[in-house]
Amino acid sequence: NAGVTQTPKFQVLKTGQSMTLQCAQDMNHNSMYWYRQDPGMGLRLIYYSASEGTTDKGEVPNGYNVSRLNKREFSLRLESAAPSQTSVYFCASSREGYTEAFFGQGTRLTVV
C-alpha cells in the first residue's frame, strides 16, 4: 500500500535551474496539497487542489506552479530556483476537504 509517493527524495539545484517535484496518490483522494517545511516555521501551504482540474494558491505560492494532471498526480514546478526555496517539500492528499490528510515522505531540496 503505497499511499502518497513523492519523487525525488533529494535534489540539489543551482540558482536559476528549473525542476518538477512529482507526487502521486493511490487512495482515490480528491484533494491534494503541497507544503514546504522550514525550521521554526512549521508547514506552510504552497498550493492546494480540491479536485481534478482545480488549483488554488496557499500561503506561499510565489516562485511555484502546480499541475493537477489527473486525480492521482499533483506536480510542483520551480521555474527558476532560488536559495530561498531550499526546504523540505511535502505532498499530501485527503479524501475531501476537512478529512484526514496523508503525507508523502518528503523531498529535501537544496538550491545553491
Next chain:
Amino acid sequence: GNSVTQMEGPVTLSEEAFLTINCTYTATGYPSLFWYVQYPGEGLQLLLKATKADDKGSNKGFEATYRKETTSFHLEKGSVQVSDSAVYFCAPYNQGGKLIFGQGTELSVKP
C-alpha cells in the same frame, strides 16, 4: 483568516512524565482539528482528530479536546515514553478546506 499558535519547543521531559502541548487557533468558523506527529526523518502522520466542539480525540495514550469556548485543542499524555520523541503539529482546517499548521513543538523524552 485562520491561524494557529502552538507552544514553543523544544520540550524535554523524563520518561513517564506528564505532557501538555498547548494549541490555540483563530477561526471564522468551527473547523475540524488535528494533531499530526513527525518522527525523525519521516513524513507526518495523523495522531488524533476532532470534528466538532467538545469532541475528544485519542490515540496511543494521547488525548485532545476541542474547546470551542477557548478555541483550544491542547495535546496531553499521562506518561510519555522515549519513543514519543518527535515533532508535534496542531492543524485546523480553515473554512476554505485548506489544512493549516502550527509551527510545531519538538518533544524530547529522556530515559
